[in-house]
Amino acid sequence: MIATCKERMYSFLMHSYLNGIINYALMSPPIAVDDNKTKLADAELPFDANGRLYHLGLKKGEVYSYVISVGDERRARLIALQFDGAKDMCNSPRSVSSTGSFGSIDDIEGVFGYRSNRGFVTFSGTYKGLGVSVIAIGMGYPNMDFMVREVRVIVDGPLVILRVGTCGSIAKTGAIGMLAVPNEGSVMVQRNYDYPFNVSQTSLLIVDNEEPYRISKQYLPDKNLTECLQKTIKASDVPLLLGRNASSDSFYASQGRKTQYFNDTNELLIEQLISRSVSTVEMETAQLFHLASMVRDLSLNGIHASAVHIVVADRARQVFLTDPEEREKLDALAGHVALETLLAFNVNICK
Secondary structure (H helix, E strand, O other), X not given: OOOOHHHHHHHHXXXXXHHHHHHHHHHOOOOOOOOOOOOOOOOOOOEOOOOOEOOOOOOOOOOOOEEEEEOOHHHHHHHHOOOOOOEEXXXXXXXXXXXXXXXXXXXXXXXXXXXXXXXXXXXXXXXXXXXXXXXXXXXXXXXXXXXXXXXXHHOOOOEEEEEEEEEEEOOOOXXXXXXXXXXXXXXXXXXXXXXXXXXXXXXXXXXXXXOOEEEOOOEOOOHHHHHHXXXXXXXXXXXXXXXXXXXXXXXXXXXXXXXXXXXXXXXXXXXXXXXXXXXXXXXXHHHHHHHHHOOOOHHHHOEEEEEEEEEEEEOOOOEEOOOXXXXXXXXXXXXXXXXXXXXXXXXXXXX
């Protein structure tokens, strides 16, 4: 497509305008901040002027001690619609509207909703009288880290965090639509940035005493919460996959996916994971379990953590579930299982 003269002139003017701004910024002296006049936050744990956490955007009183962590905000909304008195104001669980790019979310009546400018979406309400918060964090270790650490700051006493996510199965016994519970814990899989990935023999596993991927020991979930979760799934008559999980630092290379554009040296990674009794792979759960095990005062600030994963990829058969209606059903089902698990755990049925 050939640009018109008008389009080319507009492009030239915009380019010149942006270059002028950049050059001005580079030439301008740094702006001094007067500490006595400017409101500054603690760099160790930043809050804004309204007492809201820098990343989650939440403050005390907006999060309950029973938390369901999800990645997809549509899944968060489907779970929140199961809260007491929740009413869908936009009649579409596939979209989450807000009053702006961040701030209060008003499309579920009877439920507190908040979207931070960092993309975290929180719904808080009650389920059969139990206060529950659902927080959509996106993907990866860092986002799970933000959520656990910042919620820990604004909620007093013990926390119960149940992750409801998706995963791929690398076990022959796994199948799309199953609910997987990592009762044997989760390992971390991380790309080794010291490994020479551009060596010619890409099949080599160890070069200069470095392996391409590092696999940690397993971090275990809370035993009682996990047993409660299993009982709830079995009572729901849903196919259950038990075993060990692996949380990777990327969706592609560190989960053994091979692409033509990058030297990833991951041809043997899935075999390595299977040899370590791993049955599922995803990107967040090990970080949750790790942080729960690192709490300093377990009696006062303990975190009871577990996870249930919807199997959406069967890596052994190379199939992936993309049907939106089926995904919606599974999201709502897994959310219901999580809510019932928290309710049962709360009343000591499974303790």
